[in-house]
Amino acid sequence: VSCGIVAAIFYRAMTIVRQPTLRLSTAVGAYAQAEQVWARDYLRLVRLALITPLLFESVGLCIAAVAYHIEELESVMFDDYIRPITPILEAFALVFALGLLREQRPKIAMKKESLSFAASSSSSPVTEPTHSAMSPWTLKVRELAHRSVTVGDLLDFYEMLGPGGTAMPHYDPRKHKTNDVVRHVVIPCSRFPDGSGGLAYADMLRVRQHLDAAAVGHHQHRHIPLMDGLGEALHTAWHGVRRLAHELHIEGPDWVSRTGPGLHVNDPRPMPERMVTHAWDNLFAHLVAAICADALDAEDYSLVAYTMSLGDVDAIRNELRSKGALGRRYWICAFCVNQHTGICGGFGAPPPAGGDAYSAWDAKRRDTVTAEVYPQCNCSQPKYFNDSPGLCEMDKFDAMMAYLAGNEAEFCQVVAVDRGFGLFTRAWCVAELVEASATGIPQRVQVYNRRQLDICAADTGIYLKLALLTVAECEASRPEDKEAIIAKIPDITEFDVHLQRIIFGEQGLLQQHFSGLGLLDAAVRTARRIQALSTEAELRAARKAASVRPPPPLYLVAVAGPDVMDL
Numbered sequence: 001v002s003c004g005i006v007a008a009i010f011y012r013a014m015t016i017v018r019q020p021t022l023r024l025s026t027a028v029g030a031y032a033q034a035e036q037v038w039a040r041d042y043l044r045l046v047r048l049a050l051i052t053p054l055l056f057e058s059v060g061l062c063i064a065a066v067a068y069h070i071e072e073l074e075s076v077m078f079d080d081y082i083r084p085i086t087p088i089l090e091a092f093a094l095v096f097a098l099g100l101l102r103e104q105r106p107k108i109a110m111k112k113e114s115l116s117f118a119a120s121s122s123s124s125p126v127t128e129p130t131h132s133a134m135s136p137w138t139l140k141v142r143e144l145a146h147r148s149v150t151v152g153d154l155l156d157f158y159e160m161l162g163p164g165g166t167a168m169p170h171y172d173p174r175k176h177k178t179n180d181v182v183r184h185v186v187i188p189c190s191r192f193p194d195g196s197g198g199l200a201y202a203d204m205l206r207v208r209q210h211l212d213a214a215a216v217g218h219h220q221h222r223h224i225p226l227m228d229g230l231g232e233a234l235h236t237a238w239h240g241v242r243r244l245a246h247e248l249h250i251e252g253p254d255w256v257s258r259t260g261p262g263l264h265v266n267d268p269r270p271m272p273e274r275m276v277t278h279a280w281d282n283l284f285a286h287l288v289a290a291i292c293a294d295a296l297d298a299e300d301y302s303l304v305a306y307t308m309s310l311g312d313v314d315a316i317r318n319e320l321r322s323k324g325a326l327g328r329r330y331w332i333c334a335f336c337v338n339q340h341t342g343i344c345g346g347f348g349a350p351p352p353a354g355g356d357a358y359s360a361w362d363a364k365r366r367d368t369v370t371a372e373v374y375p376q377c378n379c380s381q382p383k384y385f386n387d388s389p390g391l392c393e394m395d396k397f398d399a400m401m402a403y404l405a406g407n408e409a410e411f412c413q414v415v416a417v418d419r420g421f422g423l424f425t426r427a428w429c430v431a432e433l434v435e436a437s438a439t440g441i442p443q444r445v446q447v448y449n450r451r452q453l454d455i456c457a458a459d460t461g462i463y464l465k466l467a468l469l470t471v472a473e474c475e476a477s478r479p480e481d482k483e484a485i486i487a488k489i490p491d492i493t494e495f496d497v498h499l500q501r502i503i504f505g506e507q508g509l510l511q512q513h514f515s516g517l518g519l520l521d522a523a524v525r526t527a528r529r530i531q532a533l534s535t536e537a538e539l540r541a542a543r544k545a546a547s548v549r550p551p552p553p554l555y556l557v558a559v560a561g562p563d564v565m566d567l
Contacts, residue, residue, distance in 0.1 A: 003058035007051040014047035017524055020531035031500040032467040032533055039526040046520055136390030137399075144393060144400045145407070147202040147336040148272035148329040151295045155317055157335075158288050158308075161185065173285035173309065175369050181284045182334050183374035184367070187344045197381030198340035205335075206269065271408045272331040274444075275401060277432045280334070282418035285309070290416035290446040291332075292316055295325040301416075302449045330414070331404070337393045341384050344377035348478055364477065386480050395484065397428065398435040405441050412442035419448045421462050424469055424503060427476040427485045433502050434495065443502070463529055464536050466503055470496050 021040035149157075161171040161181070168176075168184045191198040199207065274294070278287050286301065289308055293301035296319060307316055320326040347365040351357035365373055384391040404411045413436040415423070423429045436443050472492055476482035489495045 003054050007054035007058065010050045010054065011047060014043060014050065017527055018043040018047070020527045020534065023534065030497040031504040032530065035526050036530050039523045039530065042519070042523045043527065046523070137396070140391060140393065141396050141399045141403050144336065144396060145271055145331075145403045146269040147200055148270065148331050149202050149205065149335050150327050150329055151292060151320055152317070152326045153205060154288055154291060154330070154332075155313055155320075157185075158285070159313055161284075170369065172369055173283070176284055177281050177368055178278070178284045178287055178334055179280040179364065180368050180374075182280070182339065186334055187339050187377050188375075190338075191340065191344075191377055191379055195379050197379050198338065198344070198377075200338040201335040203338070270329060271404060271411075272329040272336075273408065273410050274328070274412050274414045275331040275404065275432075276333075276414045276416055277423070277429050277436075278332070278416040279418055279423040279426050279429055281422060282416070286418060286448065287332075287416055291330055291414065292320065294414045294416075294444055294446050295320055295328050296323060298446075300447050300450050305448070331400075333397070338381075340377065340379055340381040341391070342394055344379065344381075345383065346376060347374075385478075386484060395481070397432055401432065401435055401441060402439055405439060412444055415443060415445045417445065417447045421447075421466060424466060424499075425474055427471070427474040427482045430471055430474050430499060431485050431488075434498055437498065437502050464533055467500075467533055468537060468540065469499065469503070471499060 018040060021036050021043065159165060160167045162173070163169050165171075167189065168181065171181070171184075186201050187198075190201040190204040198204070276287075276291060278290070285308055286305055289301040289305035293304045296304070298304060304316060317326065347361065351361055367374065384393070386392060386395060389395065401413070413432070415433065417423050424433075433443070435441075470492070471486070471489065474482065474485075476485070486492075
């Protein structure tokens with residue numbers, strides 16, 4: 001009887017623990033649903049494994065009690081059958097259910113997206129239609145793809161910032177974001193002195209490097225090749241480039257050859273080995289740390305960020321040099337997009353004043369620390385946005401990725417995730433993630449600390465945020481960008497499944513191994529966070545329903561008064 005009571009207690013306890021996994025909610029993401037199914041099935045198996053030996057022993061003891069009155073069966077029933085079988089059954093149940101003999105990976109099966117979605121780049125939801133080899137679109141894609149900065153360049157740039165540097169003396173690595181650095185440093189440093197325009201910072205850096213080389217070797221009267229494909233920006237801003245040469249005391253045309261209306265160049269720029277997907281509202285110091293950590297093949301960038309916070313950039317540079325990674329080339333939009341053909345002179349059209357949209361717009365045009373409005377560039381460079389698809393540099397990241405993947409054997413994508421995982425709510429970042437995955441581009445994820453998504457993490461806020469993520473709710477600085485991205489997605493649900501696979505495929509339970517009771521602990525913790533997730537999903541649904549609830553009839557307002565609006 002006592003064994004039966006214990007079995008009943010175990011059964012009830014495991015049923016309570018398993019309860020949150022019994023109700024599947026379509027409001028949560030695909031990965032959370034897969035976790036839910038795994039936890040439900042595994043906890044049912046554990047419940048069965050725990051109560052089976054107890055029930056067997058309880059039944060055996062009942063049989064032994066009956067056999068007690070039959071002298072010739074008493075010894076045989078209990079000693080020869082029940083006593084030796086019970087521990088064997090218990091051990092088998094534990095090994096079978098808990099995997100005590102080896103590490104196991106939770107068998108989490110996510111829904112498979114259709115082959116037409118992820119089979120090739122031509123079917124990717126974010127790939128542009130085919131363009132001719134000499135079309136403005138294709139030429140601009142190639143121009144973008146031949147820009148890059150090295151890890152060494154990035155560290156040199158970082159050391160320019162702050163009180164001890166030469167740019168942005170009020171820079172605070174604990175607070176200033178990438179957007180701040182672009183507005184205060186990247187745009188001014190890539191502008192031509194005569195105000196005629198500017199280059200992408202990566203191109204300006206290359207020009208200065210070649211001019212420096214020419215300044216050292218011009219007395220030998222040798223030809224200094226510039227670079228391939230600077231494109232319209234360099235051609236239309238030729239006088240600005242010549243001004244730079246004059247500043248460095250380079251006289252005469254011997255450092256570059258000109259033929260016809262364009263530039264004749266002999267040294268094509270190397271293509272980047274990796275493209276960085278990142279959010280501009282992440283700390284700039286963390287962007288630099290994530291890239292350095294990737295170059296060092298570190299698990300995450302917390303240690304690199306800590307070293308940078310101590311001001312020991314040289315230690316990082318020396319480590320990169322020892323690994324031969326200081327010259328590794330990266331494509332980073334902040335440095336490789338010519339900001340003077342887009343955002344340098346303004347902040348976009350303001351939304352109607354007074355709403356959340358206006359507050360967000362206003363915050364993005366102000367310094368994170370001082371709250372002052374960013375300085376605006378008054379260069380005369382023509383600006384190109386979505387209405388100029390051939391010349392716009394901000395809508396071709398997916399096509400450029402496909403180009404680099406086809407022309408650079410070692411090309412891969414680096415995802416520099418901010419501590420709050422806000423990257424996954426940015427429309428263009430999401431588009432880049434899925435484009436890389438759908439076209440088979442290798443992806444390397446750099447998070448601040450991998451323990452943030454660990455099943456044992458005390459704070460489930462990040463998990464709840466990502467598990468409920470949908471591309472339909474992603475944000476973009478320009479509404480038309482989001483509309484363009486959403487329009488390219490044939491099926492939002494399948495896209496969300498693919499996105500969940502990218503996010504949790506490296507960081508979730510899918511890639512974790514557990515042994516012994518660790519597997520049971522993971523299942524119980526999964527059940528708890530599924531319960532929290534379901535509650536959060538219901539609250540969001542309720543808030544959404546309340547926000548679209550139609551107003552009460554006018555006659556009801558007239559009878560019950562204005563307070564009826566709060567009912």
